[in-house]
Structures are given as structure tokens and as C-alpha cells.
Amino acid sequence: xxxxxxxxxxxxxxxxxxxxxxxxxxxxxxxxxxxxxxxxxxxxxxxxxxxxxxxxxxxxxxxxxxxxxxxxxxxxxxxxxxxxxxxxxxxxxxxxxxxxxxxxxxxxxxxxxxxxxxxxxx
Amino acid sequence: xxxxxxxxxxxxxxxxxxxxxxxxxxxxxxxxxxxxxxxxxxxxxxxxxxxxxxxxxxxxxxxxxxxxxxxxxxxxxxxxxxxxxxxxxxxxxxxxxxxxxxxxxxxxxxxxxxxxxxxxxx
DNA sequence: CTGTATCCTGAGGGATACTG
DNA sequence: CAGTATCCCTCAGGATACAG
Numbered sequence: 318x319x320x321x322x323x324x325x326x327x328x329x330x331x332x333x334x335x336x337x338x339x340x341x342x343x344x345x346x347x348x349x350x351x352x353x354x355x356x357x358x359x360x361x362x363x364x365x366x367x368x369x370x371x372x373x374x375x376x377x378x379x380x381x382x383x384x385x386x387x388x389x390x391x392x393x394x395x396x397x398x399x400x401x402x403x404x405x406x407x408x409x410x411x412x413x414x415x416x417x418x419x420x421x422x423x424x425x426x427x428x429x430x431x432x433x434x435x436x437x438x439x
Numbered sequence: 440x441x442x443x444x445x446x447x448x449x450x451x452x453x454x455x456x457x458x459x460x461x462x463x464x465x466x467x468x469x470x471x472x473x474x475x476x477x478x479x480x481x482x483x484x485x486x487x488x489x490x491x492x493x494x495x496x497x498x499x500x501x502x503x504x505x506x507x508x509x510x511x512x513x514x515x516x517x518x519x520x521x522x523x524x525x526x527x528x529x530x531x532x533x534x535x536x537x538x539x540x541x542x543x544x545x546x547x548x549x550x551x552x553x554x555x556x557x558x559x560x561x
Numbered sequence: 562c563t564g565t566a567t568c569c570t571g572a573g574g575g576a577t578a579c580t581g
Numbered sequence: 582c583a584g585t586a587t588c589c590c591t592c593a594g595g596a597t598a599c600a601g
Contacts, residue, residue: 337463337506338535342573345459359583371584373574384459385553397581397582406549409542413460416538420531427528431507464593481563493564495594519562519601565600572593580585 338417341384344369344377346414349386349403353411356390356402386410460539463506466491466499468536471508471529478512478524508532 340346344366351362363374378401381387386407392398403411421428462468466488473484485496500523503509508529514520525533543550 337467337508337532339461339463341459341461368575370575370577372576372586375584376573383553385549386459391583399583406546406553409546410459413535413538413542416535420535424528424531427507431505431528466594490595492595492597494566494596497564498593513563521563563601566598567596568598569596570594573591575590576588578586578588581583 338421340410340414340417341380342377344374345381345386346417348374348377348381348401349407349410349414352387352401352403352407356400359399359401362401381407460543462532462536462539463502464499466496467503467508468539470496470499470503470523471525471532471536474509474523474525474529475533478522481521481523484523503529 340349347366348362351357351365359374359378362378363369363371366374369377378387378389382389385404388402388404390400390402392400462471469488470484473479473487481496481500484500485491485493488496491499500509500511504511507526510524510526512522512524514522
């Protein structure tokens with residue numbers, strides 16, 4: 318029983334290029350959120366993480382595995398399947414990530430304004 | 440009325456090299472926490488941020504200023520003084536930062552074990 | 562005191578092609 | 582399907598020297 322992935326979820330939830338908050342490398346935070354609903358296959362992760370190349374996704378996943386946040390499982394039969402799932406430690410990061418995303422959503426306009434050079438009325 | 444800075448506060452509070460959580464560049468999160476107690480001068484920031492060079496600290500501060508998180512003020516008299524202070528937006532980041540630091544403190548041992556290759560008893 | 566200027570290194574990240 | 586191999590480029594970050 319695995320929740321479906323909304324392809325666009327990160328466009329509004331994880332604007333990592335704009336906010337000063339990052340979890341690991343560029344994709345780590347999004348990967349963790351992708352895995353919130355249950356295990357995902359390599360190719361399933363590539364869909365919502367638009368633009369990520371296989372090499373970079375692999376590297377990010379290996380790093381997450383090393384850090385104990387994600388577990389990789391290979392199923393041989395009937396065909397090759399590789400699944401990635403959150404460990405308890407990885408799952409414990411969902412809270413802080415959501416806090417960061419909530420902050421970004423809440424202050425989105427101010428961030429845009431600051432970047433554009435709008436002087437804040439203090 | 441400005442709270443004193445504990446020189447070692449970041450050794451235990453912001454282990455940014457170990458945790459996957461980063462706020463902006465390497466020093467941004469620590470700078471923001473440094474400014475929590477009130478405005479600080481450039482040279483005052485260099486003390487707790489051990490190891491940061493003037494160039495890098497300047498660049499981090501400029502970035503924080505651009506993003507509307509920090510305000511820079513120059514006092515000419517009696518001698519040159521430059522002070523950095525949190526904007527309301529910057530102050531609003533203190534919550535998420537503390538959440539991240541709390542996560543890191545809580546899962547410190549697991550992070551170490553994972554890096555050392557200790558197999559987690561699941 | 563508060564920076565700038567210059568040089569250097571390593572890591573992150575993307576493009577492309579290839580593999581079991 | 583799930584990666585690897587190779588090449589390349591940018592940027593973060595540190596060392597050092599210098600400046601208003």
C-alpha cells in the first residue's frame with residue numbers, strides 16, 4: 318500500500334533553489350519526501366525528480382544509504398528490481414524537512430522581494 | 440543589551456559537517472544563530488566562527504543581506520563600525536534552525552554509527 | 562577594523578555514451 | 582531496468598597578501 322506520487326509536488330513544496338535551507342545535496346530532501354509514502358524503485362524516483370540524471374541520482378542515493386537514511390534492496394525475481402526505502406532515521410528527518418518547507422511557503426513572497434531588490438518596509 | 444557569545448556553542452549545536460541539514464552556505468546557519476542575541480560587529484562574528492576567513496565571511500554576509508535575512512549598518516563615528524543584525528525574516532529562520540539542530544543532537548549517535556559502517560539493528 | 566584581490570583545490574552537478 | 586564511465590564546468594571555500 319503505497320501512496321501515489323504527485324509529479325509536481327516539489328515545485329511548490331521544496332523550492333530548494335530559492336530557500337537557504339538544504340538537506341544534504343540538491344536532491345536529498347526531495348528524495349526523502351518521495352519515499353515518505355513507501356518504497357520506490359529507481360525509475361519511479363526519476364519521474365518526480367525532473368532533470369536529475371542517473372549518475373547524480375545514484376550518487377545521492379548512495380550517500381543517503383551511507384548516512385543511514387535510506388535502505389537499498391535488490392529483488393532478483395522475476396525481473397531485476399531495486400527499491401529504496403526510508404530507514405527509521407531517514408523517516409525522522411521528515412519533520413524537520415516539513416518545518417523547512419513550511420517556512421519557505423510562508424516567506425515565499427519576502428524571499429522573492431529580497432532577491433529582486435525590493436526594500437522591505439521595516 | 441546583548442547576550443554574550445559562547446565561543447563553543449556551535450561545536451555542539453550546529454554540527455553542520457555531519458548532519459545533512461544546511462542553511463545556505465557553510466556558515467549561514469551559524470551566523471544567524473550568532474546574531475540571535477543582537478547586532479554583532481564583523482570582528483565579533485569571526486570569534487565564534489572559528490576558521491572562517493574574512494573573504495568567506497564577507498561573502499556569506501553579503502548573501503544573507505541580499506536574501507533579506509541580515510541587515511548591514513555602517514557607523515562612521517567615532518571610529519569605523521560595521522554591525523550586522525537579523526531582519527524579521529532572518530529571525531523567523533531561528534525556529535527551523537533550532538528544529539534542525541535538535542534533530543542533529545537527538546540522532547547524533549546514529550549518524551556516527553552509520554558513517555562508521557555499523558549495521559543498524561532494525 | 563573591515564574588508565578586497567588573487568590563486569588554488571575539491572566537490573557538486575550536468576551531458577553524453579555505454580553496460581549487464 | 583538500473584545503473585557506470587567519462588568529460589567538463591561552476592562554485593564554495595581556504596590561503597595569502599594587500600588596502601582604505
